[in-house]
Amino acid sequence: MIELRHLRYFLAVAEEGHVTRAAERLGIQQPPLSQQIRALEREVGESLFRRLPRGVELTDAGRTLLEKVRLILRDVDLAVDAARRTARGEQGRLAIGFTGSAAFHPLVSSVVRASRQASPDVALTLEEGGTSDLIEALRAGRLDAAFVRAPVDGATGLVVEPILIEDMVAALPEQHRLAGGTGRIRLADLSEEAFILYRRPSGPGLYDGIIAACRAAGFSPRVSQEAPRTVSTLSLVAAGLGVSIVPESMARLETNGIAYARLDDAPGLGAPLHLAYREARPGGALGRFIARVRESRGD
Amino acid sequence: MIELRHLRYFLAVAEEGHVTRAAERLGIQQPPLSQQIRALEREVGESLFRRLPRGVELTDAGRTLLEKVRLILRDVDLAVDAARRTARGEQGRLAIGFTGSAAFHPLVSSVVRASRQASPDVALTLEEGGTSDLIEALRAGRLDAAFVRAPVDGATGLVVEPILIEDMVAALPEQHRLAGGTGRIRLADLSEEAFILYRRPSGPGLYDGIIAACRAAGFSPRVSQEAPRTVSTLSLVAAGLGVSIVPESMARLETNGIAYARLDDAPGLGAPLHLAYREARPGGALGRFIARVRESRGD
DNA sequence: CGATCATCAGACGTTTCAGATATGGATCAT
DNA sequence: ATGATCCATATCTGAAACGTCTGATGATCG
Numbered sequence: 001m002i003e004l005r006h007l008r009y010f011l012a013v014a015e016e017g018h019v020t021r022a023a024e025r026l027g028i029q030q031p032p033l034s035q036q037i038r039a040l041e042r043e044v045g046e047s048l049f050r051r052l053p054r055g056v057e058l059t060d061a062g063r064t065l066l067e068k069v070r071l072i073l074r075d076v077d078l079a080v081d082a083a084r085r086t087a088r089g090e091q092g093r094l095a096i097g098f099t100g101s102a103a104f105h106p107l108v109s110s111v112v113r114a115s116r117q118a119s120p121d122v123a124l125t126l127e128e129g130g131t132s133d134l135i136e137a138l139r140a141g142r143l144d145a146a147f148v149r150a151p152v153d154g155a156t157g158l159v160v161e162p163i164l165i166e167d168m169v170a171a172l173p174e175q176h177r178l179a180g181g182t183g184r185i186r187l188a189d190l191s192e193e194a195f196i197l198y199r200r201p202s203g204p205g206l207y208d209g210i211i212a213a214c215r216a217a218g219f220s221p222r223v224s225q226e227a228p229r230t231v232s233t234l235s236l237v238a239a240g241l242g243v244s245i246v247p248e249s250m251a252r253l254e255t256n257g258i259a260y261a262r263l264d265d266a267p268g269l270g271a272p273l274h275l276a277y278r279e280a281r282p283g284g285a286l287g288r289f290i291a292r293v294r295e296s297r298g299d
Numbered sequence: 300m301i302e303l304r305h306l307r308y309f310l311a312v313a314e315e316g317h318v319t320r321a322a323e324r325l326g327i328q329q330p331p332l333s334q335q336i337r338a339l340e341r342e343v344g345e346s347l348f349r350r351l352p353r354g355v356e357l358t359d360a361g362r363t364l365l366e367k368v369r370l371i372l373r374d375v376d377l378a379v380d381a382a383r384r385t386a387r388g389e390q391g392r393l394a395i396g397f398t399g400s401a402a403f404h405p406l407v408s409s410v411v412r413a414s415r416q417a418s419p420d421v422a423l424t425l426e427e428g429g430t431s432d433l434i435e436a437l438r439a440g441r442l443d444a445a446f447v448r449a450p451v452d453g454a455t456g457l458v459v460e461p462i463l464i465e466d467m468v469a470a471l472p473e474q475h476r477l478a479g480g481t482g483r484i485r486l487a488d489l490s491e492e493a494f495i496l497y498r499r500p501s502g503p504g505l506y507d508g509i510i511a512a513c514r515a516a517g518f519s520p521r522v523s524q525e526a527p528r529t530v531s532t533l534s535l536v537a538a539g540l541g542v543s544i545v546p547e548s549m550a551r552l553e554t555n556g557i558a559y560a561r562l563d564d565a566p567g568l569g570a571p572l573h574l575a576y577r578e579a580r581p582g583g584a585l586g587r588f589i590a591r592v593r594e595s596r597g598d
Numbered sequence: 599c600g601a602t603c604a605t606c607a608g609a610c611g612t613t614t615c616a617g618a619t620a621t622g623g624a625t626c627a628t
Numbered sequence: 629a630t631g632a633t634c635c636a637t638a639t640c641t642g643a644a645a646c647g648t649c650t651g652a653t654g655a656t657c658g
Contacts, residue, residue, distance in 0.1 A: 002375060003302045003618085020634060032617040039569060044379050047385035051635065053625040061386035061582040068378030076301065079367030080343050087345035087360035148399040244641065304645090318606065331646045350606065352654045547610065603631075619639075623639075628630085 003086070004076065006040040007069045009033055010048065018142040037183050042084070088287035091121040095145035097134040099200075101206070102273060105249040107164065107296050108147055114296075115289055122285045138276055144286045145277040149247075150204055161290075163297055165246045165270040168210070171233075171259045173240045174214040179259035186265045191219035194242035196233045197226055206271060210245045213269035220241045234258060247271035303375065305339040306338045306368045308332055309347065312383075313365045315352040339503055370492040388457045388587035390420040395588070396433040397425070397443035399528040400505070401572060406463065406595050412461035414588055437575055443585045445574040448505055448546075449588075459577050460589075462596055464569040467509070469560045472539040485564045488580075492519035493541035495532045496525055505570055509544045513566035533557060546570035 010049075012022040040047050048062035060068060085091040102108055116124050127134075127143065132166065135148040138158060148160070170190065172179045178189060197207055197212040212223040216288075223244050227233040231253070233244045236259035248271075251260040263269065275293055283288060311321040312332065319396060322329040340347050357365060377569035383391040393414075401407055416542040426433075426442065433445040447459070469489065471478045477488055490513075491542050496506055513581075523541050526532040530552070532543045537556035550559040562568065574592055581589060 001304070002379065003304060005300070005302060007375075017633085028616090029618055031619085031633075031637080039638090044382050046383055048382070048620080056635080059386070060391045061382040062587075064385040064390065065378055065382035068374065068381060072374050072378060075367065075371050076306075077372065079364055080301065080366060081370060082362035083343055083347070083360040087358070088365040091363065092359050201357055262648075319604085327645090328647055329605085330609095330648085332606075334645080337607090355604075417602075599656105601656100601658085604654090606651105606653085607648085608651075611649105612647080614643105614646105616641105616643085616644105618639105618641075619640085620637105622635105625633085626634085627632080 001045050002040065004073070006036055006043070007073060009036045010040055010062075011066070011069055011073065013049065013056065014058055014062065017057065025295075025296065030140065041217065048261070076144055085121070089122065089285035090119050092285040093110070093123045093125070094145075094285045094289060095117055095125045095143045096141045097137060099131050099134065099146075099148055099230075099246055100128055100150055101149060101271070103128060103148040103248060104249070104253050105147075105166070105273060106275070107293070108257045109143050111289070111292050111296050118292075119285065119288065135276065138278060144282075145275055145286050145289065147229045148276055150272060150274075158254055158278060160274050160276045163273045163275050163293060165272045168213075168245050168263065168266065168271055169243045169251055169252060170247050170263055171237045171246050171251075172259045172261060173237055173243070174257050174259050176259065178261060183261055183263070184264055185261045185270075187213060187217040187263050189267060190214075190221075190243055191217070192221070194224035195221045196242040197223055197228050197259075198228070198233055203235065207245075209271075213266045216268065217265055245269070301339065301342050303309055305335055306372060307428050308335045309339055309361075310365070310368055310372065311353065312336055312348065313357055313361065316352075316356065322503075326418070330358050330544055348463060352492070361429050384420070388421065388582070388584035389418050392422045392424070393444075393588060394424045394426065394442045395440040395586045396436060398428055398430050398433065398445075398447055400415040400546055400549060400570070401446040402427060402552070404446075404465070404546070405496050405574060406592070410588070410591050410595050412588070414591055417591075418584065418587065422581050424476040427559070434575065437577060439570050440577075442587065443581075444574055447536060449571060449573075450506065457577060458579060459573050459575045462572045462592060463542045467512075467544050467562065467565065467568050468547050468550055469562055469569055470543045470545050470550075471538055471560060472537045472542070474539065475542070475558065477560060480560070482560055483563055484560045485541045486512060486562050486568070487518065489513075489520070489542055490516070493521045493523035495535045495541040496522055497527070497529050497532055505546075507575045508568060508570075512565045515567065516564055544568070 006095055009026060012026050013019055016022040016025060019034055019037070023033040026033065037049065044061070044065070046061045047059055047067060050059055082091065085240055085263070096112065112124065112126065115122070127137070129137065131148045131150075134143065135147055137143040138146050142268065170178075170185060170187075172197040174180075178185050185284045194197070197210060206214075211221065225236060230246065230250065233246065234250065236242065237244050245263075275290065277286065277288075277290065308321070308325060311325050311428050312318055315321040317322060318333055318336070322332040325332065336348065343360070343364070345360045346358055347364060348355040349358055355530065366590045369417045381390065395411065397407055411423065412423065413423070424438070426435065430449075433442065433447055434457070436442040437445050446462075469477075469484060469486075473479075477484050494509075496509060510520065524535060526535055529545065529549065532545065533549065533552070535541065544562075576585065576589065578585075580586075
């Protein structure tokens, strides 16, 4: 069976044109080198060198082999390097998912941008979807990690790492009586308003949190409408159909026709951001990505 | 040091997803296979498999390596095959030289054509030149074999193999008094003619043979002109400047204005064709070429 | 929930083979 | 002729690749 050793020795002898010198270069003695060359010739079934009184000389077959052997030995090194780079996460594929409400958080976009820049050889694909869809995609291996909001129920076997908790703000129509003030209102002020919230199944966590906070503030919110996606709720608010409570990071979007107001009396109300992934100790591109998320958490 | 063994084992385990099954497929036991995989991982510096309760699974680094390893193992086989094909002469380079007078012999052209057809992967280059030039090129390695005419003097160290001896014919101007008869004349009939022969240094053999044959026929030829190349002599004959003696195979060329006549009284006069080459026992493309020449000799 | 099965890793003995040393034989230069 | 150079052959040694046995671990099933 041909081994790389044979090819390495062959290359040395071919380049030196000299068994003894090649042996020195390889750090072995001449006889074993002669043996290995002979073994290679036996494997190939053809003589690769012409033995001359002064050194050796490639035959036609040897010349043909030499060209290919150079490439093969180079390819072996390249393959190992590529594997190492992949392990270090400088190369590979990375599929990241996020819920609609997480898409606008500066941490998410900045981490994605920084990752793409730091590891240009990592093919980074992004996918938006409902939390339950993301969890399923994660479990099926279609995603490597996903930014989700509330603690996920069916997440057994997945690692769900809390990243941060951002405040929730009230989104009001611009013409609303509470808009345009100090920018700070009390949740209780909204007790009589029509609420527009995202539909339950796609994001169970935030919905429940908002209801609970209202209860704590002394009223049960009247939910007039449920929108399929977080962004849609803002459109409905802008249209004047009601008010909503959204994560702070969404305040930077859809400002036309919407006024945002901080909530003073809702201490327990927050929008958590989690990163979910499959393996306990991910390495490679995913590991680097997660590490980068953790670093950004401090900002 | 990484060996092909490691890569072959790695491929088997990766494809089976199972150390024990891979070991069976490889015809070895499981523990040594585990060891070799571990050794490969140590060489690469990264873990290539994730050990599961049921089999093993490639890591990202392993997946990257797998793709390359497949190509490498295939390339090794291809390289060996290519070397074998080169040795058998189905591939490679072949530089053949020939003197101007040999270029028109049907054996030369048919062998070249047949070789090109039978071994399309052999790059066959042809070069015309004077005999001494060819010998020098042969010795310098610029040519692999050369068709030459007469026994070469400075051919020590070269193999000069006689291929055939063809008759010489007289080339006469069309209007010549001897032309247009039976097509057979006697050499002695030309005793008063002006002779046009090729210059000596480029082809020493034929010149001497002609002079000797004339002497044997009872006269010493009057050489009126010497042409630098064999083909040129025919042009001069066609122009009516004299007669010449040329190898029979040249009679198929330059027939405008030239009449050829066989010689009845020149038994010893012939144009030998030799094939010269460097090595005593050439193999590969050259070996096949020489064998083909020998076969064609019978025709 | 314990027993069994499957799978991988580790320890140890054996064998194989790459490599070292010594020697022989051929060619070339002095 | 003689020494130098270089490759081939013969024999020996040591490392490592392989085999067998065993242990550990997690999954499956009654």
